[in-house]
Amino acid sequence: MTTQTNGAFDRTPLIAGNWKMNMDHAEGVALVQKLAWTLDDANFDYDRVEVAVFPPSTDLRSVQTLVNGDKLKLEYGAQDLSDQDSGAYTGDISGAFLKKLECTYVLVGHSERRTIHQEDDELCSKKVDAAYRHGLTPILCVGEGLEERKAGNHVGFTLEQLRGSLKGLSASNAKTLVVAYEPVWAIGTGEVAGPEDAQEMSAAIRAELENLYDAETASAIRILYGGSVKAANAAATLAEKDVDGVLVGGASLKAEEFANIARFEKHVVSE
Numbered sequence: 147m148t149t150q151t152n153g154a155f156d157r158t159p160l161i162a163g164n165w166k167m168n169m170d171h172a173e174g175v176a177l178v179q180k181l182a183w184t185l186d187d188a189n190f191d192y193d194r195v196e197v198a199v200f201p202p203s204t205d206l207r208s209v210q211t212l213v214n215g216d217k218l219k220l221e222y223g224a225q226d227l228s229d230q231d232s233g234a235y236t237g238d239i240s241g242a243f244l245k246k247l248e249c250t251y252v253l254v255g256h257s258e259r260r261t262i263h264q265e266d267d268e269l270c271s272k273k274v275d276a277a278y279r280h281g282l283t284p285i286l287c288v289g290e291g292l293e294e295r296k297a298g299n300h301v302g303f304t305l306e307q308l309r310g311s312l313k314g315l316s317a318s319n320a321k322t323l324v325v326a327y328e329p330v331w332a333i334g335t336g337e338v339a340g341p342e343d344a345q346e347m348s349a350a351i352r353a354e355l356e357n358l359y360d361a362e363t364a365s366a367i368r369i370l371y372g373g374s375v376k377a378a379n380a381a382a383t384l385a386e387k388d389v390d391g392v393l394v395g396g397a398s399l400k401a402e403e404f405a406n407i408a409r410f411e412k413h414v415v416s417e
């Protein structure tokens with residue numbers, strides 16, 4: 147969340163773990179349990195850094211039961227949602243159902259959905275609206291491909307995706323929005339964009355959000371970096387001024403590794 151004191155916004159860092167199509171519900175419960183125990187053993191301060199996991203939809207009810215039963219301070223969310231609320235949409239999942247499962251967040255427009263499922267900006271903007279309609283906080287994913295990066299058009303491409311995916315979003319709702327910048331060429335490749343790349347794009351996104359809304363809204367929105375984030379590289383990226391968190395894929399499937407990413411301040415302090 148973002149808190150405001152005397153006009154200044156304090157953007158709480160968000161460490162988000164996108165499990166993608168991994169971990170059935172039994173494995174998911176074990177992973178959440180191990181993550182919680184690992185963070186508790188390290189006296190982790192959930193008020194300083196927010197930690198959220200994004201399991202496959204089949205796991206959400208089990209994760210909800212565990213989080214509620216053990217009073218865990220972890221947040222959780224879904225990897226996608228329908229732009230529709232209910233009806234003849236086989237295989238889709240309504241934001242209303244996700245809210246009933248007490249999801250806080252929902253990913254929208256992850257590059258794997260944009261490419262594999264041909265999700266365009268128009269559909270993403272409708273999914274952002276659906277998230278707010280059901281009281282979910284969207285994490286809107288944007289980011290260039292290798293060809294845009296090589297052509298030096300990575301900023302223009304990403305900002306165009308951002309504008310197209312936020313059509314019609316009000317400034318009041320936008321204040322709680324989270325944006326995740328994920329250069330597609332860095333996802334799952336081990337090729338992590340350097341902290342300076344992450345900062346360059348986060349600053350450009352924040353400037354564009356100011357154009358789309360206003361300075362206050364832009365400074366309230368948290369911007370995450372995603373793409374081959376590991377415990378070894380997270381602290382440097384998270385130290386960047388406009389980077390407010392990370393969206394982690396593969397490394398979030400290992401409790402210790404993900405917990406070490408969440409404890410990035412330890413690394414920064416100890417450096």
Ligand SMILES: O=C[C@H](O)COP(=O)(O)O
Nearest residue numbers: 164333334373374395396
């Ligand atoms: O949603 C997470 C991103 O796709 C990054 O995945 P990755 O950490 O496996 O590169």
